[in-house]
Amino acid sequence: MTFVVWLHEYDPAQRPLLGGKNASLAELLSAGLPVPPGFAVTVGAYHTLRDHADLRREVGRLLAEMDLGDAAGLEQLSATIRGRLEQVPMHDGVARAVRSAYEALCERCQLEAVPVAVRSSATSEDLPDASFAGEHDTYLWVRGAADVLRQVTRCWSSLFTARAIAYRREMGHDHDVVSMSVGVQKMVHPRASGVAFTLNPSDGDRSQVAVESAWGFGEGVVSGEVTPDSFLVDKVLGTIARRTVSDKAFEYRLTDGDTVGRVAVEEARRTAPSLTDDEVCAVARLARRAEKHYGCAQDVEWAVDRDLPAGDNVILLQARPETVWSRREPTPVAVPGTDFMSSIVRTLLSPLHARPTQERPP
Secondary structure (H helix, E strand, C coil), X not given: CCCEEEHHHCCHHHHHHHHHHHHHHHHHHHCCCCCXXXXXXCHHHHHHHHCCHHHHHHHHHHHHCCCCCCHHHHHHHHHHHHHHHHHCCCCHHHHHHHHHHHHHHHHHHCCCCCCEEEEEEEHHHHCCCCCCCCCCCEEEEECCHHHHHHHXXXXXXXXXXXXXXXXXXXXXXXXXXXXXXXXXXXXXXXXEEEEEECCCCCCCCCCEEEEEEEEEECHHXXXXXXXXXXXXXXXXXXXXXXEECCCCCEEEEEEECCEEEEEECCHHXXXXXXXXXXXXXXXXXXXXXXXHHHCCCEEEEEEEECCCCCCCCEEEXXXXXXXXXXXXXXXXXXXXXCCXXXXXXXXXXXXXXXXXXXXXXX
16 A cells, blocks of 8 residues: 655546645646645555544544534544544554655755654545635644654544534535545745735736735734735736735744744834735746646745745745635626727736636646
8 A cells, every 4th residue: 555655756646645735736846836845645544544443433433422513512522533543553554654755855855854844635625515724734844753753643633623523514524434645845944925816806806916925934824813915916917016015913933943933023024025026926926827737716825935045935835726706607708888999908907707717626
């Protein structure tokens, strides 16, 4: 059984082994986009845990007794199941494969103990009606094979967070058939990070790229804790059409050794732009490359790596289809009753509306 797949060696036939998030990153890496190097621990590795007969029966019994109306009870149920999963010793073959892959990644990065991000990639995220964002765990700045193995186990157990359990029950998904792959990638050391949309999220205008940015790691932006700087970039001209610089009172950054924590931003940087104009445009170009690859509007996460030289320091962390405006019927390019010149202008401003979109998930 295959327990590890290197992202740069990905074959599309391996998608069921990797889950949507890891498969997307591997595909983008193979397409030449700047994705951090790493490997995926496959769903086969998780199955060595899930298929323990006694554990399976115990988890099934606990889930059968849950009450969705009891929030405190649901949290306790989650803690019980996660604790039980994390107590099971990892399969020897999985542990050897992950340890060997991590040591090879250290050699590739020329670091004795390369810091990595350990990220969940559940197969439930591939479901057409899924909305699992934020329900499974990610661990940042993990060093050493022993800690990587520990966080892989915690990612597996995060299939049973209270939110994930409740969501699966409400949507009618079987707890027993959901699986988890885990991504292990070289850690980006971000000076700034954030998200970008290859359309304007306020009105669906596909002639613009919206970039949101804040200092440090992107957790504050993704969670909504930090009001980010925002920029609109014109897709045709490549220029910044609008900018809003916010008061960014705190950031997530390395605080003590390998710990990522929330700290106050010093006064001089609070209202300073977190990106230069060149970096804003570089993020927009990166988002457009993802959009071109997938053929549909994208929602991407990115970071500016402080350890890389300018021009090569904008890194893609995740890409997924934009789901709000892309599910709406497109506005016709030629509107009955409009004059000829207005129709031309509308076509120029909405080039993606002028041809059919072939949307497919990453």
